[in-house]
Amino acid sequence: MTEKEAEEAPRIGVYVCHCGLNIAGTVNCEAVARFAATLPNVAISKDDRYTCSDQGQELIKNDIKEHNLNRVVVASCSPRLHESTFRKACEDAGLNKYLFEMANIREQCSWVHIHDKEAATEKAKDLVRAAVAKVALLEPAIETEVPITRNALVIGGGVAGIQSALDLADTGYKVYLVEKEPSIGGRMAQIDKTFPTMDCSICILAPKMSDVGHHPNIVLLANSEVQEVKGYIGNFKAKVLKKPRYVTDECSACNDCTEVCPVTVPNEFDIGLATRRAIYTPFAQAVPSTYIIDRGICLNKEGIMACDKCIQACERKAIDFDMEPEPLELEVGTIIVATGAEVYDPSSLTNYGYTRYQNVITSLEFERLINAGGPSGGNLIRPSDRKIPESVAFIQCVGSRSERGNPYCSNVCCMNTIKDSLLIKEHWPDVEIHVFYVDIRAFGKGFEDLYTRAKEEGVIFTRGLPAEIVEDRKTHNLWLIGENTLQKELYKINVGMTILSIGIQPCHDSDTIQRLCTLSRTLDGFFMEAHPKLRPVDAPTGGIFLAGCAESPKDIKDSVTQASAAAARAGILMAQGKVSVEAITPKTIPENCQLCGLCARVCPYNAIAVDKERKLVEVAEAACAGCGTCGAECQFEALHMRHFTDAQIMSQIDALVEEAPDEKIIAFCCNWCAYAGADFAGVSRMQYPPNVRIIRTMCSGRVSPKFVEHALSRGVGAVLVAGCHPGDCHYINANIQTRKRVEKLWKKMDRLGVDKNRLQLLWASAAEGEKVASKAKEMQATLKKLTPEEVEKGKQAFAGS
Amino acid sequence: MVPRKLWRRPLDSEQIKLPKAEIHIIPDLCKGCDFCIEFCPRKALEESDKLNKRGVYPPKVADESKCTLCGFCTAICPDFAIFTTEKKEETSRNGR
Numbered sequence: 069m070t071e072k073e074a075e076e077a078p079r080i081g082v083y084v085c086h087c088g089l090n091i092a093g094t095v096n097c098e099a100v101a102r103f104a105a106t107l108p109n110v111a112i113s114k115d116d117r118y119t120c121s122d123q124g125q126e127l128i129k130n131d132i133k134e135h136n137l138n139r140v141v142v143a144s145c146s147p148r149l150h151e152s153t154f155r156k157a158c159e160d161a162g163l164n165k166y167l168f169e170m171a172n173i174r175e176q177c178s179w180v181h182i183h184d185k186e187a188a189t190e191k192a193k194d195l196v197r198a199a200v201a202k203v204a205l206l207e208p209a210i211e212t213e214v215p216i217t218r219n220a221l222v223i224g225g226g227v228a229g230i231q232s233a234l235d236l237a238d239t240g241y242k243v244y245l246v247e248k249e250p251s252i253g254g255r256m257a258q259i260d261k262t263f264p265t266m267d268c269s270i271c272i273l274a275p276k277m278s279d280v281g282h283h284p285n286i287v288l289l290a291n292s293e294v295q296e297v298k299g300y301i302g303n304f305k306a307k308v309l310k311k312p313r314y315v316t317d318e319c320s321a322c323n324d325c326t327e328v329c330p331v332t333v334p335n336e337f338d339i340g341l342a343t344r345r346a347i348y349t350p351f352a353q354a355v356p357s358t359y360i361i362d363r364g365i366c367l368n369k370e371g372i373m374a375c376d377k378c379i380q381a382c383e384r385k386a387i388d389f390d391m392e393p394e395p396l397e398l399e400v401g402t403i404i405v406a407t408g409a410e411v412y413d414p415s416s417l418t419n420y421g422y423t424r425y426q427n428v429i430t431s432l433e434f435e436r437l438i439n440a441g442g443p444s445g446g447n448l449i450r451p452s453d454r455k456i457p458e459s460v461a462f463i464q465c466v467g468s469r470s471e472r473g474n475p476y477c478s479n480v481c482c483m484n485t486i487k488d489s490l491l492i493k494e495h496w497p498d499v500e501i502h503v504f505y506v507d508i509r510a511f512g513k514g515f516e517d518l519y520t521r522a523k524e525e526g527v528i529f530t531r532g533l534p535a536e537i538v539e540d541r542k543t544h545n546l547w548l549i550g551e552n553t554l555q556k557e558l559y560k561i562n563v564g565m566t567i568l569s570i571g572i573q574p575c576h577d578s579d580t581i582q583r584l585c586t587l588s589r590t591l592d593g594f595f596m597e598a599h600p601k602l603r604p605v606d607a608p609t610g611g612i613f614l615a616g617c618a619e620s621p622k623d624i625k626d627s628v629t630q631a632s633a634a635a636a637r638a639g640i641l642m643a644q645g646k647v648s649v650e651a652i653t654p655k656t657i658p659e660n661c662q663l664c665g666l667c668a669r670v671c672p673y674n675a676i677a678v679d680k681e682r683k684l685v686e687v688a689e690a691a692c693a694g695c696g697t698c699g700a701e702c703q704f705e706a707l708h709m710r711h712f713t714d715a716q717i718m719s720q721i722d723a724l725v726e727e728a729p730d731e732k733i734i735a736f737c738c739n740w741c742a743y744a745g746a747d748f749a750g751v752s753r754m755q756y757p758p759n760v761r762i763i764r765t766m767c768s769g770r771v772s773p774k775f776v777e778h779a780l781s782r783g784v785g786a787v788l789v790a791g792c793h794p795g796d797c798h799y800i801n802a803n804i805q806t807r808k809r810v811e812k813l814w815k816k817m818d819r820l821g822v823d824k825n826r827l828q829l830l831w832a833s834a835a836e837g838e839k840v841a842s843k844a845k846e847m848q849a850t851l852k853k854l855t856p857e858e859v860e861k862g863k864q865a866f867a868g869s
Numbered sequence: 870m871v872p873r874k875l876w877r878r879p880l881d882s883e884q885i886k887l888p889k890a891e892i893h894i895i896p897d898l899c900k901g902c903d904f905c906i907e908f909c910p911r912k913a914l915e916e917s918d919k920l921n922k923r924g925v926y927p928p929k930v931a932d933e934s935k936c937t938l939c940g941f942c943t944a945i946c947p948d949f950a951i952f953t954t955e956k957k958e959e960t961s962r963n964g965r
């Protein structure tokens with residue numbers, strides 16, 4: 069299709085998908101298709117069982133050729149799911165892919181109005197009408213290609229980050245691996261054996277760690293911090309601060325310094341069960357093996373050299389107190405986020421007495437105790453008297469699956485306990501072992517076998533968690549009191565030591581990484597994938613991928629699998645060497661431009677330059693992310709936001725309010741958060757009033773005040789502007805403009821005597837479907853109180869907008 | 870790395886053998902500059918309340934167990950009025 073052809077009168081094909089019964093179960097698809105046929109410019113209109121299937125796509129392709137269609141609308145699921153599928157089909161049939169539009173009648177219609185078939189069908193008609201109106205105004209576009217830097221940044225050096233880094237480096241790409249701790253290894257370095265195969269954890273991890281240390285394609289930046297990430301897919305610029313170790317690469321890890329260092333503190337790696345010095349290495353297999361000085365406790369403070377014991381002891385002259393933090397700027401094409409997770413802190417569950425009772429330990433402390441290289445030399449001693457207890461109890465789901473703690477299942481704790489119980493039985497077969505559980509989740513390969521083995525070895529499994537632990541003051545033994553929910557009887561059991569099987573939770577500082585990489589998080593706090601099934605390792609931001617426990621709690625095998633997948637996904641991009649950027653950047657209309665520079669001021673990417681001398685405004689297309697904030701700011705219609713033009717959005721508004729405008733809510737939702745959140749409400753089948761009509765923009769910053777005013781002038785009941793939470797904006801901070809504009813509009817409405825409750829602002833993340841649904845309900849209540857006079861007042865106030 | 874607070878006494882706390890210090894002050898040599906008090910990284914010294922012959926308040930030991938024998942006071946003292954030695958008794962404990 070040439071541009072000339074596209075300029076011809078629109079000949080639109082409309083396809084209404086049943087999606088089996090997903091849509092057709094609620095929406096009368098035939099009726100919607102019949103309705104579409106009556107709309108202007110529609111050449112043909114059909115309904116189809118599965119439009120995304122091969123046959124469905126073939127139908128569209130054939131029709132494009134046979135009926136000479138020059139525009140296509142598919143009314144089906146969310147464009148976030150299948151827009152690219154249908155765009156591809158159009159392209160295959162020779163139609164420019166920007167001449168396609170979707171109406172979301174599944175996630176945002178049939179799934180959320182299950183019990184109101186009539187209203188859902190009416191809504192679907194409206195959504196199709198809006199899509200038809202928009203598609204008629206769409207323009208063909210050619211995407212520009214940008215090169216992809218063939219370097220990758222991996223953040224986090226746990227087993228997932230290690231695997232991703234090695235895979236990419238082996239493929240031939242240069243990898244920067246940034247780890248905030250002095251050594252890579254993550255949680256896996258701390259644990260003793262690994263379920264289900266009972267391999268020694270560090271024995272299988274250490275060779276990989278050392279491969280990372282020696283790989284010619286890997287630059288390992290331990291003790292470092294990512295401070296800034298700028299740019300876009302293929303072309304990120306990351307600022308990393310490499311903090312000083314005060315020990316140079318000359319260090320041979322001989323340990324001479326440590327022996328003389330006079331300062332001791334509990335070692336973080338052993339969860340405080342052992343001591344370290346101010347100069348130390350976190351554990352024997354650490355990579356890099358270079359020691360590090362903890363300046364927080366070293367006697368030498370800023371400016372004063374009080375102690376030189378380690379300097380004297382070090383024969384290789386490796387200690388250097390003059391080391392400075394090293395700021396680095398990395399240029400990378402792809403980023404893998406593998407920042408892992410933390411363990412739950414059980415001290416807030418006061419009924420279990422952790423930190424009050426010596427002999428209540430966590431499963432992570434257990435790992436260090438049972439480890440032959442750990443603080444007790446692998447002897448399962450209890451802290452109070454350093455003796456091997458005659459009996460122990462494990463308590464499951466501590467901090468998981470409960471309101472006191474985290475609501476989700478931490479995935480690894482059941483198998484970890486089974487593993488631990490077998491380790492005890494292996495060394496001390498006479499120790500009596502109790503496991504108190506809610507459900508045992510042994511779903512993976514080889515897991516059930518291990519569970520069976522534990523039962524055969526005599527581990528006593530009791531269903532029902534203890535309500536309380538009480539310590540015997542004299543013996544420091546522990547009484548566990550609770551109810552066996554299978555036998556419906558109370559138990560009171562005395563054990564020598566209790567192990568709390570603690571859950572996994574997101575890192576306390578994951579909001580920093582979230583902000584730097586513009587990621588989203590689920591309600592649980594873990595990073596959200598672009599699509600839970602089909603793009604499980606892609607982050608919503610192009611060029612960024614997720615691996616390991618940062619995405620959700622999982623075991624080592626799953627972490628490694630995901631890490632290899634993330635590396636492959638990043639590798640595909642880098643192998644292609646270039647990526648096309650969506651043709652949604654603004655075009656300037658010089659004859660309208662007054663050179664006011666407002667657009668340049670609001671652009672979060674500094675992509676607009678005002679050249680007063682040449683009387684020009686220039687958009688750097690590669691830097692522009694397509695948020696549209698500039699377009700909403702321009703007062704002179706001098707910016708043409710491609711694919712989201714003023715005319716296109718106005719046509720959607722008009723189409724949606726054609727019938728019974730005062731009963732409707734127009735909701736402008738940003739693609740990344742609010743629109744995705746509305747999709748999520750659909751996936752979760754949260755029901756809300758059917759009078760909400762959503763218009764998708766890339767960013768809430770695209771929502772120009774004139775859109776709102778126009779809707780009010782047409783007598784719409786209410787308007788919602790919804791975007792990402794402040795600070796989480798997918799376009800850095802474009803939603804600051806959203807807030808400013810809405811606040812201004814409220815003032816204006818006040819001034820003109822229009823009820824300002826009719827305009828609402830909502831911040832909702834992609835995971836907050838519930839927020840979208842409850843906002844819709846809340847606004848519905850306002851709508852019910854709306855008088856015809858009020859509607860008229862709004863119409864008058866904004867007449868002509 | 871892991872929890873935000875480490876609350877246990879490390880299992881090896883008795884095995885770790887740090888040399889015990891004895892701080893020696895020769896009060897009458899002190900000229901009261903207070904360098905040792907100010908710069909002792911462990912804050913093991915404090916001002917005494919007894920005037921010395923030079924009419925100043927020399928330092929006194931606040932907590933000898935804090936001293937790590939870094940020797941900084943000895944090095945910094947302009948008047949050779951302070952030095953530290955390792956305590957010989959009760960050094961042999963079990964462990965390394």
Ligand SMILES: Cc1cc2nc3c(=O)[nH]c(=O)nc-3n(C[C@H](O)[C@H](O)[C@H](O)COP(=O)(O)OP(=O)(O)OC[C@H]3O[C@@H](n4cnc5c(N)ncnc54)[C@H](O)[C@@H]3O)c2cc1C
Nearest residue numbers: 224226227228248254255262263407408409616617623624
């Ligand atoms: C007690 C316990 C026992 C377990 N036992 C088993 C078992 O037997 N078998 C099994 O398969 N799984 C087990 N697991 C699960 C296993 O530990 C995880 O699957 C695995 O560690 C996940 O690896 P990861 O790389 O995703 O995260 P992690 O191991 O947590 O590593 C993340 C790394 O990223 C670093 N990092 C974090 N934030 C940043 C940042 N902002 N910048 C730079 N670096 C950062 C961290 O310092 C860390 O090194 C157990 C877990 C626990 C808690």
Ligand code: SF4
Nearest residue numbers: 329366367375377378
């Ligand atoms: S200067 Fe002294 S206190 Fe600091 S790390 Fe070296 S030996 Fe330890």
Ligand code: SF4
Nearest residue numbers: 319320322323325382
């Ligand atoms: S810093 Fe020097 S003394 Fe300390 S481990 Fe390294 S080489 Fe040995």
Ligand code: SF4
Nearest residue numbers: 671692693695696698
């Ligand atoms: S404001 Fe947004 S759309 Fe406009 S130039 Fe900047 S990044 Fe591009």
Ligand code: SF4
Nearest residue numbers: 899900903905946950
């Ligand atoms: S440094 Fe010497 S002179 Fe100065 S206060 Fe201490 S003991 Fe006295």
